[in-house]
Amino acid sequence: MSFRFLKFTLTKCFFILSLLSLELAVPASAQQQGIHQQSTEYEAPTDQLVKEKLEKWRDQKFGMIIHWGLYAVPGIIESWQICSEDWIERDSTIAYEDYKKWYWGLSEDFNPVNFNPEQWASAAKDAGMRYLVFTTKHHDGFNMFDTKETDFKITNGPFKNNPRANVAKYVFDAFRKEGFMIGAYFSKPDWHSEYFWWPKYATPDRNVNYDIRKHAWRWDQYKQFTYNQISELMHDYGSMDILWLDGGWVRPLETVNDEVRAWGAPIPEFSQEVDMPRIAGMAREAQPGLLIVDRTVHGPYENYQTPEQRVPENKIDNPWESCLTLGNNWGYVPNDQFKSSTKVIHSLVEVVAKGGSLLLGVGPKPDGTLPDEAVQRMAEIGKWLDANGDAIYSTRTTEHFxxxxxxxxxxxxxxxxxxxxxxxxxxxxxxxxxxxxxxxxxxxxxxxxxxxxxxxxxxxxxxxxxxxxxxxxxxxxxxxxxxxxxxxx
Known part of the structure; x- marks a missing residue:
């Protein structure tokens, strides 16, 4: 064994231990900085099938979003620690490039041998949830489905020989069998792709790290890569109701307004659009009536709005959902502090009275099961909804709410x-x-x-x-x- 390899292995082991000891300190900060603000402009869909699907979705009121990926292995915030922005904290003894190698190397360790999507679906149904959004790929670029576009995926690691290695397929199937509306979360930015973060250059922030105007060919490759992956999800994974697109900084330059600038995130001088008209046309041909949620990019492809980690102060007449976490984090973090069932019920009541739906985030453990405490909280919420659901499901707002x-x-x-x-x-x-x-x-x-x-x-x-x-x-x-x-x- 070479000294260099031994040093990196020891550093990796030390870093996992140090991250676990951090518990919630780093994720709490990152949760605030990585939040997607709600767009204030809304353009209602005109497609009749989309309008009908949107009304059906508005009847559901309560959904589950599942973040699960490499970040579950050490139990850290999803993706963001490989982004080099000044609000992100990492172990200062490890060089940034070494950290990225370590993080992406977790694909060799992610082996969820107890993967149990039926447990997830059963717990969600017991909670009174009625729609699912599953993270097929987060910003780190690790795919939880068997994409043909890259080898950086769950079906190419230690879990590859498991009969359920194509994780997304079995998650969607399990929830579909329980009668859920099905949504696929997909990150528009992909920090592992050489067409987004080109290895030729440093990666200073969350954006593409080269000038698209000078390297149009490379960006065209990325647009085709994105189109192809979404096409796989829309054609190979059964009936879909929602395409939930995250990473709102990847957007046409003309949609960057003062509202977007107020986020404080770095904004390049060029457009990072991925050709949403083409993607939407393909997706809706495969899945008629598909709801597309291009988060914060106001326009025809943001069919409902998504305020994150907050409940709006007032009633909103446009379709919307509050994206809140059951714990303090979207994904699994050891010793996370879960909200009480009462707090979640109160949030659900407030959200619905103000015209929205509640999308509650729960992160499975690295072995593929939900934390026991999360399942318990969900059952308590469901017990209340069993008796009082008539006041929640299929309701609409009143003038005096x-x-x-x-x-x-x-x-x-x-x-x-x-x-x-x-x-x-x-x-x-x-x-x-x-x-x-x-x-x-x-x-x-x-x-x-x-x-x-x-x-x-x-x-x-x-x-x-x-x-x-x-x-x-x-x-x-x-x-x-x-x-x-x-x-x-």
Missing amino acids: QDGSTYFTQGKEGVRYAIACIKEGETVPATVEWVGNAPKRGSKMKLLQNGKVVKWVKDGDKVKVFLPNYVAGSKGTYPALAFSFTVDK
């Missing part, structure tokens, strides 16, 4: 719902009160938890609901109480 910690939705048949969120750790009061959305005089109000009628009165502009004894005074049992009633039209 919130009064304090009570939120309002309405069903397509005109039924109105009030959802009173109970603060974590607090005792359920004897009465719940809200202003606005008053029930029709003389009508009955039901508690969705058990379908039983509850007494209510109107006192001035205030609605006062009297809770039954088996509910009032309880603590920790009811994250939120949902009521159904009719209102005067």
